[in-house]
Amino acid sequence: EAGVTQFPSHSVIEKGQTVTLRCDPISGHDNLYWYRRVMGKEIKFLLHFVKESKQDESGMPNNRFLAERTGGTYSTLKVQPAELEDSGVYFCASSHWTGFNNEQFFGPGTRLTVL
Template sequence: EAGVTQFPSHSVIEKGQTVTLRCDPISGHDNLYWYRRVMGKEIKFLLHFVKESKQDESGMPNNRFLAERTGGTYSTLKVQPAELEDSGVYFCASSQRAVRNSPLHFGNGTRLTVT
């Protein structure tokens, strides 16, 4: 089966610009997660979708971040306007069932650099 795919793999933008990251989960996976790793540190949770519904968005840092999953398939994460501290690697992951009952499959991430 195809894994979780993320696009783009790299993005370099200037402060104040807008960037949209896309994630295509594994087909049939209702659970979709966004995580990010900033400054090479720990991987931090951003939010969790079950199908098209936001189950938990407690990790979203502020209202410059907007995630959507229209139709319950692919998801987008938009950063507008981007700030320097948003630089990092953004990972998407999906699972068939709740995280306690099935492993998370991660994409290779989008490396975002804000200059």
């Protein structure tokens, strides 16, 4: 079974540019999560999809971030325009269940550097 994949693995952009990150969850997983780890800080929750619907987007930092999950399969996270403080590692995770069986399977992350 293929794991969670993320693309690209690294992205270096200039301030003001746009970047789109992609996450492909494990097939059949309805739950998809985005997290972000800024250097030296905790991994922070961004948002949670159940199928194509946003269940919780309370962690999205501002309206420069837009997440979509068309058709309930893969998800994209777009940052437009990017700012310096957006640099960090963006993780995607998926799970089949919620609750105690909420084992979230993580992707390798996308390292975003904004110059």
